[in-house]
Amino acid sequence: MRRNLFALPAVAVAAALLLAGCGGSSGGNGSGSTTADPGPETGTITFTGTDNAETYQPVIKAFEAKNPGIKVTYTQIPFDQFNATMQQRLSAKDTGIDVYTVDEPRVSQLAAKGFLTDLSDLDGKVKGSFTKAAYETNHFRDKLWSLPMWNSTQYLFYNKTALAKAKVTPPTADPQQRWTWEQVEAAGRKSMQAGGTKYGLFMEQPEAYYQLQPLAESLGGGSGITGDDALTPAIETDGWKKAMQWYGATFASGLSPRGIGGFQTGPVFSNGDVAFFVGGPWDLKIFGSSKIDWGVAPLPYFQGGKPVTPTGSWSLGINPASKQQGMARKFIEFATLDPAGNLATTSTTTIIPANLDAQKQYTPKMDAFSGAKTVGAAAITAYESEHTAVSRPVSVGYIQFEEVLGKAFADIRNGTNSDQRLQQATQQLNDAWKTIK
Amino acid sequence: MRQRQGLIALAFLAPALVCLAVLRIVPAISAVVESFYTESLLRGGRVFTGLSNYTDLLGSKDFRQSVGVTLLFTVLVNPIQVMVSFLLAVLFTQKAAGSKLWRTLVILPIATPPAVSAVIWSVIYRPDGLGNGVLQRLGLPAQPFLTSPNQVLPSLIVLLSWIGVGYWMLFLIAGIQEVPVEVREAALLDGAGPWRRMISVILPLVRRPLAFVLVADTVSNLLVFAPVQILTKGGPNGNSNLLMYDVYNRAYAIGDIHVANAEVVILVVLTLAIVAGQFRLLRGDQ
Numbered sequence: 001m002r003r004n005l006f007a008l009p010a011v012a013v014a015a016a017l018l019l020a021g022c023g024g025s026s027g028g029n030g031s032g033s034t035t036a037d038p039g040p041e042t043g044t045i046t047f048t049g050t051d052n053a054e055t056y057q058p059v060i061k062a063f064e065a066k067n068p069g070i071k072v073t074y075t076q077i078p079f080d081q082f083n084a085t086m087q088q089r090l091s092a093k094d095t096g097i098d099v100y101t102v103d104e105p106r107v108s109q110l111a112a113k114g115f116l117t118d119l120s121d122l123d124g125k126v127k128g129s130f131t132k133a134a135y136e137t138n139h140f141r142d143k144l145w146s147l148p149m150w151n152s153t154q155y156l157f158y159n160k161t162a163l164a165k166a167k168v169t170p171p172t173a174d175p176q177q178r179w180t181w182e183q184v185e186a187a188g189r190k191s192m193q194a195g196g197t198k199y200g201l202f203m204e205q206p207e208a209y210y211q212l213q214p215l216a217e218s219l220g221g222g223s224g225i226t227g228d229d230a231l232t233p234a235i236e237t238d239g240w241k242k243a244m245q246w247y248g249a250t251f252a253s254g255l256s257p258r259g260i261g262g263f264q265t266g267p268v269f270s271n272g273d274v275a276f277f278v279g280g281p282w283d284l285k286i287f288g289s290s291k292i293d294w295g296v297a298p299l300p301y302f303q304g305g306k307p308v309t310p311t312g313s314w315s316l317g318i319n320p321a322s323k324q325q326g327m328a329r330k331f332i333e334f335a336t337l338d339p340a341g342n343l344a345t346t347s348t349t350t351i352i353p354a355n356l357d358a359q360k361q362y363t364p365k366m367d368a369f370s371g372a373k374t375v376g377a378a379a380i381t382a383y384e385s386e387h388t389a390v391s392r393p394v395s396v397g398y399i400q401f402e403e404v405l406g407k408a409f410a411d412i413r414n415g416t417n418s419d420q421r422l423q424q425a426t427q428q429l430n431d432a433w434k435t436i437k
Numbered sequence: 438m439r440q441r442q443g444l445i446a447l448a449f450l451a452p453a454l455v456c457l458a459v460l461r462i463v464p465a466i467s468a469v470v471e472s473f474y475t476e477s478l479l480r481g482g483r484v485f486t487g488l489s490n491y492t493d494l495l496g497s498k499d500f501r502q503s504v505g506v507t508l509l510f511t512v513l514v515n516p517i518q519v520m521v522s523f524l525l526a527v528l529f530t531q532k533a534a535g536s537k538l539w540r541t542l543v544i545l546p547i548a549t550p551p552a553v554s555a556v557i558w559s560v561i562y563r564p565d566g567l568g569n570g571v572l573q574r575l576g577l578p579a580q581p582f583l584t585s586p587n588q589v590l591p592s593l594i595v596l597l598s599w600i601g602v603g604y605w606m607l608f609l610i611a612g613i614q615e616v617p618v619e620v621r622e623a624a625l626l627d628g629a630g631p632w633r634r635m636i637s638v639i640l641p642l643v644r645r646p647l648a649f650v651l652v653a654d655t656v657s658n659l660l661v662f663a664p665v666q667i668l669t670k671g672g673p674n675g676n677s678n679l680l681m682y683d684v685y686n687r688a689y690a691i692g693d694i695h696v697a698n699a700e701v702v703i704l705v706v707l708t709l710a711i712v713a714g715q716f717r718l719l720r721g722d723q
Contacts, residue, residue, distance in 0.1 A: 084689035091694070109692070198565070258584045259564040403690045407672060414584045414673040431497060435475060435693050 038326030042069030045327045048086070049101035049314070050079040051349060059344040063334050070327050080262060083399065090115040093321040098328040102146045102317040104137045105392040109399045110317070111140040117318040117325060120144045122333070129337055133391050134354050138315055140396075147336040148354035149345055150313035153384045154211065155284075155377065156184070156300055157269060157277040159197060160293040163187065166195035166275075171297035173376025175383040180303040181215075181246065184276050188255055191275035199274040200255040204265050204283070207409040209402050210310050211278060213392060215243040217308040218301040223393040224405065230395035231437060233429040235405070235422050243302070244418035251413050258414055269294075281366070284377055285350040288370030295373055298380050299388075311389035313351065352381060400432040472699035490699035500700070502675050503683045504707070506590070507659070510679060511711065514594045515655050521602050522650065523643075526609035527635050540610075544603040551600060555667040558596045559583075562668070583669055586676040593677055596664055601657070605650045612646030613639055648719050652712055659708050680704045 047056065053074050060072045077085050083106070089097060091113070102110060110116050120143045127135055134148040156171065156179065163170045168187045171179045188200020205211045213223060221239020226232045234240075250256045260268060269277035270290035277283075278299065287294060301307040316332040318325060334341040342355035346362060350369055353362050366377040395401065408425040412418045475486045494500045529540040546554060561567045562582040569579040582592045616639060624638045640647075662681045665671060671678030671686065684704065688697030 084685070087689045087692055113692075257564060258581070259562070259566075264563075400691050403686070407670060410670060410672045411674050414581075414586075416674055428499065431493075431499075432691050432693070435477070435696070437477065 037323075038329075039322075039324040041326060043324060043327065044071040044073060045098040045322075045324050045331060046073050046075060046096060047099040047331070048075045048077060048097050050077060050082045051101075052076060055349040056345065058347045059335050059341055062341060062344045063331055066334065067330060070330070072331060086115075090319060090321070094319075095321050095323055097319045098322040098324050099316055099318055099332055101149070101314040104134075104146075104148070104312040104315055105394065105398040105402070107138055107145050107315065107317075108140040108394055108396045111143070111145040112396050114320060115317075116145040117320045117322075117328075118143050118145065119147065119318070119329075122147070122337070125337055129355050129357070131354075131356065131385070133311060133389065137312060137391055137394060140394075146315035146317035147332050148313075148315045149336050149342065151311060151352040151354045151359070151385070152280050152313040153309050153311060153352070153381055153389065154214070154278055154280055154299045155380060156297045157279055157283060157287065158295055158297060159191070159195070159269070159272060159275050159277075160295055162191045162195035162197045162272065162275050162292075164195075166190040166193070168195070170295060173295070173297055173380055175298045175307075175380060175387075178298045178307055179300045181218075181300045182303050184300050185250070185255060188275045192255070195275060197273055197275045199257050199268070201250060201276045202256050202260075202265060202268055202274045202278075204277065204279040206256070206265065206413060207261065207406050209405050209409075210392065212243075212247065212405075212409060214299065214308040214310055214390070215247060215302070216240045217390055218305040219243050220305065223390075225393040225395050225397075225401060229437070230393060231397050231433045233401075233426045233433075235429075236419075236426055239305075240422060241419055244412055244422060246302075247409075248412045248415070248418045252415060281350050281352055281377075281381070284366060284369040284374050288373070293373070295375075296377050296380070298384065307388045308390050309384040309388045310392070311385070312391050313354070315354075352385075397429075397433045397436050400436070401429060404428045404432060468698045468701055471695055472702050475695050490696045491703070494696060494699055494703065499675060499678070500683070503671075503678045503680055506676060506678055507680045507707075510590060510594070510661075511655065511658060513590070514597060514658050515651065517594065518598050518601055518605060518654055518658075519647070519651050521598060522605040523609055523640075523647065525602060525606045526613055527639060529606070530610055530613045540606075543606060546600045547604045549600070551663040552667060554596065554600050555664040558599075558664070559668055562592055583677075584673060586673045589669055589673060589677045593661075593664055593669070596668075597658070597661060601654065605654055608646045608650050609643060612643035616642045644719075648715075651719075652715055655711060655715065656708060659704070659711070680707070 047060075049056070053076055056074050060074065064071060083103070086097075086100060090110075102116070107116070123144050126138070126144060126147060130148050131151070134151065138144060138146045138148055158170050160170060166187075168190050171177070171183075184201055191197045192200050203211050209224075216222070216224065216235075216237075216239045219239035219242050221237045221241075221243060222234055224233065224235040224240065226234040251258050257268065257274075266277075266279065266283065266286060268274050269279070270287050270292065272290075272292040279287075284296065299307070299309045316335055318328045318332065322328055335345055336342055336355060339353075339355050339357035339361070342353045342358040343362060345351075346353045346358075350366070353359050363378050363381055366381060367375050367379075369377065392398070393401075404425050408421050411421050472490055473485060473487060474483050475490065476483050525543060529536050529543070549557075563569075564579065564581065564584065568582060572579060581588060583589050620638060620642070621634070624634050629637065660681050661679055662685060665677055665679055665682040666685070669677040671682055680700070681704065684697050684700045687700060688694050
């Protein structure tokens with residue numbers, strides 16, 4: 001019996017460790033916030049987001065120059081862990097976060113959980129300063145919860161050298177002569193045979209709803225969410241099924257690579273290993289340092305379908321648990337509603353400012369981001385924003401939707417039958433949403 | 438006098454006891470309590486639902502698969518790690534040239550945080566990565582590793598053993614060095630070969646550290662999280678969806694803290710059952 005003595009404490013500690021891992025608070029109560037105490041007028045506020053610290057240095061500097069006595073410190077949480085970490089910290093009413101970046105489709109759920117301060121008194125100002133889509137996605141239950149900071153779109157980047165080698169005429173930047181995915185696939189295969197690239201086509205975020213929604217929407221498959229309360233899955237429509245069959249096949253046939261994810265995708269293009277790459281405005285500058293010659297074209301669509309492009313990006317919101325509401329509000333107003341402040345958020349990372357005045361000054365410059373390579377980017381950006389942009393669905397269940405679909409896309413990419421996997425995802429969504437309703 | 442001594446002892450223990458209560462026991466009780474509640478996002482408010490979180494979990498195919506994967510993982514990874522650690526411990530307690538250097542090399546991965554190890558292995562396991570590069574040199578076909586439902590668990594076991602084996606080996610080396618020299622010499626004089634000495638002399642004499650390693654290793658492997666989060670997110674098809682990751686996913690990605698609490702309670706019960714079973718087996722041999 002003596003032999004076992006050491007075991008009892010070990011087991012007890014193990015049990016306690018396990019339980020402690022998941023104990024704690026039970027989240028917000030869904031009531032939103034009341035008018036909060038503005039707190040002190042000077043001091044240091046913290047700002048949490050996913051981008052590199054350099055991205056926000058210009059806006060923070062400009063803000064601090066304009067508001068003596070207020071300092072802003074920025075904390076980066078990598079994108080892959082951002083949503084989960086924020087969920088954890090906000091539900092624990094962590095006062096260490098004053099301002100944070102909010103992914104637009106998540107506004108509803110964050111607001112419903114009481115993770116955002118009500119900003120409705122700014123409603124009038126916001127209406128005039130941003131597009132209608134941006135204005136609406138930052139609302140939930142007729143209240144304004146966050147201020148749009150950026151906008152985005154997607155482009156088709158192509159490896160000029162490889163296409164020339166494979167004797168393929170590259171796509172043009174003209175949205176009227178947009179390529180179909182079928183054309184991209186054929187040209188990509190030619191490039192693999194004769195152009196010296198390992199792969200034909202690759203998406204920057206191969207398992208993200210943001211990038212894959214346009215595939216299904218192009219075939220008329222819808223956003224994937226339906227119903228009055230936007231809590232009914234609709235990912236087994238013909239459009240979704242066809243889009244996912246095609247998507248799975250691009251990996252099965254070797255046109256696109258499996259097993260490369262996160263932030264390892266961009267280098268596949270900039271190293272010259274793939275003929276076509278789907279990426280965002282940020283890539284216009286990132287790829288500028290690549291040794292290969294490349295160009296930019298509008299996002300393709302399916303033959304017989306319609307062109308659809310993603311839109312939306314990060315907004316800024318305030319943590320209701322923050323004890324410095326006044327300073328936090330000053331900062332987010334400066335970074336979004338003030339055109340100069342909003343422009344400053346886009347001076348390091350190339351992303352489209354959401355403020356319309358800032359956008360007018362910004363878009364024309366996009367053509368020159370990487371010399372001759374990015375010619376046409378400005379016109380594409382303006383065209384997509386007006387004609388083809390489709391927002392991600394506004395639903396209080398969006399967070400679950402994105403998580404469940406992200407796993408489904410990953411499995412489809414790895415070779416799982418797409419029809420069955422979409423059916424399984426529908427079941428998983430019904431389970432996950434049951435607790436929300 | 439005795440009472441005063443007791444009070445002094447209590448005063449010294451107080452900081453540890455307070456920490457234990459605040460950091461471990463209170464959250465543990467809270468987890469159990471919260472697992473009986475549910476909360477509607479749209480309507481708000483916390484409602485007592487009894488065992489419904491548990492029945493929902495047991496009724497969920499994904500959860501049952503996660504339990505299955507975790508059990509399979511436990512059955513595979515622990516014997517492998519304990520056996521390899523033991524063999525390495527025996528090897529590195531031999532008086533051989535450079536054995537200290539080798540020992541250091543085996544222990545080195547402990548110094549790397551699990552997250553960093555996972556990132557390193559993500560490069561090895563990439564389809565165009567180091568692993569397939571080596572296989573190609575050896576004239577072997579390329580393997581899908583983490584992207585295959587069948588290879589994902591073995592791939593994780595290799596990675597985790599790379600991290601863990603050196604650590605557990607340390608305990609066994611300490612145990613082997615405790616084996617009295619006379620016993621070893623006696624075995625040597627009796628003409629026992631190296632294999633015989635390992636099985637019949639060293640193994641029975643290191644049973645205590647071995648039992649500790651088995652139990653501690655089992656518990657730590659039931660808590661595996663970082664490599665799953667970083668490398669596979671539970672896929673493909675849920676074949677690496679270990680319970681600890683599933684708990685995290687439910688709590689912080691899906692955002693259902695109450696069901697996650699129920700799941701963690703189940704995980705604790707499972708861990709206790711497995712560890713209790715191991716003790717029974719070890720005691721039975723006595």
